[in-house]
Amino acid sequence: MIRVENLTKRYGGRTAVDNISFEVGKGEIVGFLGPNGAGKSTTMKILASYLPATSGTAWIGGDNVFEDSLKTRSRIGYMPENVPLYMDMRVTEYLKYRGALKGIGGRKLRDSLVMAKEVTNLQEVENRIIGTLSRGFRQRVGLADALLHEPDLLILDEPTAGLDPNQIRQVRDLIKSLGKSHTILLSTHILSEVEMTCSRVIIINKGKIEASDTPENLVKHMRTAGGILLEAKTGSDDGLSQLKAIPGVKEVSVKTEDDWNTFQLRLDAQADPREDIYRLAVERRWQLRELSRQKGTLEDVFVELTHADH
Amino acid sequence: MFKFLTLWNRELSSYFQSAIAYVVLFFFLLATGWNFEWVVTLINSSPTDVSIVQGFFNNFFFWFPFVLIFPLITMRTFSEEFKMGTIETLMTSPVTDLQVVLSKFAGAVVFYIILWLPSLLYFVIFQQVAQTGVAASPGAIWGSYAMILLLGMFYISIGCFASVLTNNQIIAAVISGVSVALFFFTGVISLFALDMNQNLRDLLSYFSAIDHMGTFSKGIIDSRPIVFYLSMTALFLTLTYHIFQRRKWKS
Numbered sequence: 038m039i040r041v042e043n044l045t046k047r048y049g050g051r052t053a054v055d056n057i058s059f060e061v062g063k064g065e066i067v068g069f070l071g072p073n074g075a076g077k078s079t080t081m082k083i084l085a086s087y088l089p090a091t092s093g094t095a096w097i098g099g100d101n102v103f104e105d106s107l108k109t110r111s112r113i114g115y116m117p118e119n120v121p122l123y124m125d126m127r128v129t130e131y132l133k134y135r136g137a138l139k140g141i142g143g144r145k146l147r148d149s150l151v152m153a154k155e156v157t158n159l160q161e162v163e164n165r166i167i168g169t170l171s172r173g174f175r176q177r178v179g180l181a182d183a184l185l186h187e188p189d190l191l192i193l194d195e196p197t198a199g200l201d202p203n204q205i206r207q208v209r210d211l212i213k214s215l216g217k218s219h220t221i222l223l224s225t226h227i228l229s230e231v232e233m234t235c236s237r238v239i240i241i242n243k244g245k246i247e248a249s250d251t252p253e254n255l256v257k258h259m260r261t262a263g264g265i266l267l268e269a270k271t272g273s274d275d276g277l278s279q280l281k282a283i284p285g286v287k288e289v290s291v292k293t294e295d296d297w298n299t300f301q302l303r304l305d306a307q308a309d310p311r312e313d314i315y316r317l318a319v320e321r322r323w324q325l326r327e328l329s330r331q332k333g334t335l336e337d338v339f340v341e342l343t344h345a346d347h
Numbered sequence: 348m349f350k351f352l353t354l355w356n357r358e359l360s361s362y363f364q365s366a367i368a369y370v371v372l373f374f375f376l377l378a379t380g381w382n383f384e385w386v387v388t389l390i391n392s393s394p395t396d397v398s399i400v401q402g403f404f405n406n407f408f409f410w411f412p413f414v415l416i417f418p419l420i421t422m423r424t425f426s427e428e429f430k431m432g433t434i435e436t437l438m439t440s441p442v443t444d445l446q447v448v449l450s451k452f453a454g455a456v457v458f459y460i461i462l463w464l465p466s467l468l469y470f471v472i473f474q475q476v477a478q479t480g481v482a483a484s485p486g487a488i489w490g491s492y493a494m495i496l497l498l499g500m501f502y503i504s505i506g507c508f509a510s511v512l513t514n515n516q517i518i519a520a521v522i523s524g525v526s527v528a529l530f531f532f533t534g535v536i537s538l539f540a541l542d543m544n545q546n547l548r549d550l551l552s553y554f555s556a557i558d559h560m561g562t563f564s565k566g567i568i569d570s571r572p573i574v575f576y577l578s579m580t581a582l583f584l585t586l587t588y589h590i591f592q593r594r595k596w597k598s
Contacts, residue, residue, distance in 0.1 A: 085439040111441040121432030125364040137353040138440045182436070
């Protein structure tokens, strides 16, 4: 659906997007993840034909974004960051106008309006002036606009930014349900959102792609992702050095409270030394209260890939 | 064409969605109505060789509000879209830059025409009450309105150009106000600087809206001002189009 090749964008000496290439297949929900200023929005703007690229090319559904821009624009439903809308228009009036701009008219426009308002739950505010709506409703007006012409591809730039937790959940559910019939590229820096909605994640930092995989695989392959939590009374033993000696354990830290030691173990990639730890505890007659594996999160991956020291 | 009409319709209706349209309409009607009344009184008080049409379209009380309305009509056109960010949703829809520029211009021109429509009534009423023609020929009336339209298109294209330069409506209004005034007063100089070289005077009068209006309100259709105003309108719209493309790509 989307193919990007060696895309570069420079703004007056600063490289916002640095020679990136990626593809998004039909039906995928892909999350664009990265810190602020990483180049997510710029890439999306280029795909939506709002900005030209300095070099490189992009195709949407086989059409070149720069050469057949009118054609690619009519295939995209794009929701920019901050959802700019005409504040003086009423919801239905605005959507009608947007539909007409996208070349829908007559009966089809009426049907599309009903569909878009139904999917985004806008019926209750359809006659309100957009300027009087809450942020959550405005976001939904933006989404309804993006959906109007039933595009193959939705490009959503931070669709949940600025919403409260309930609204975030609603928008997230909406995106999930839209994913059944659309290809979606969305950007965000809310990690849980990506884990819950996206089938694939592209992590971008300083204009470069750092990783591209399913959220599960990304977490699995991380070196430092996850760890083991052990709570034990080790008596006179020096638990710390004994645990460190176990193969696969990289780092151990300890906190002590009422004779109970809480060990936090960091592991080598894909190591799982829980059996060895249990055996050690039995041998040394430690009292054991907890021995559990902590799953790595996408947050770990994100921090590791995009950290300034990286 | 369908998309152009959609954009144009949005432009025109956006005037009436804000208070500014009504404020401009109100004060413009007030000013032209008062001007008409003043001209009628003047003609009544002493014999004169100008018709009511010539008097109405060419005096200080006509030109003063006339020059002021253009910044008000055009200041929002582009700057508002850039400031609110709606330019992004607009330009990522399948519409061309040219459609957008022309529709904004056309929206402003039609609003300007609406502004002038009530004034037609003045002449109808005058004719009914006075039982006499308002001018020597109907050509004088249509000539005056043709000049109003030509001048309006030119000044609106300057206003669109000013609005595409900045995100700030007030700055856009100042730029277009000053530019419109500059063009207007370039023509006025030739009326007051009496010891001016004849060639220079001829050149300046080529820019003189007052001279042009004087000719057209007599019912004389001169092709030079028509070419001048249409080509200047085209020039400023072309500049607007190019700046629009550059700004959009730099944002």
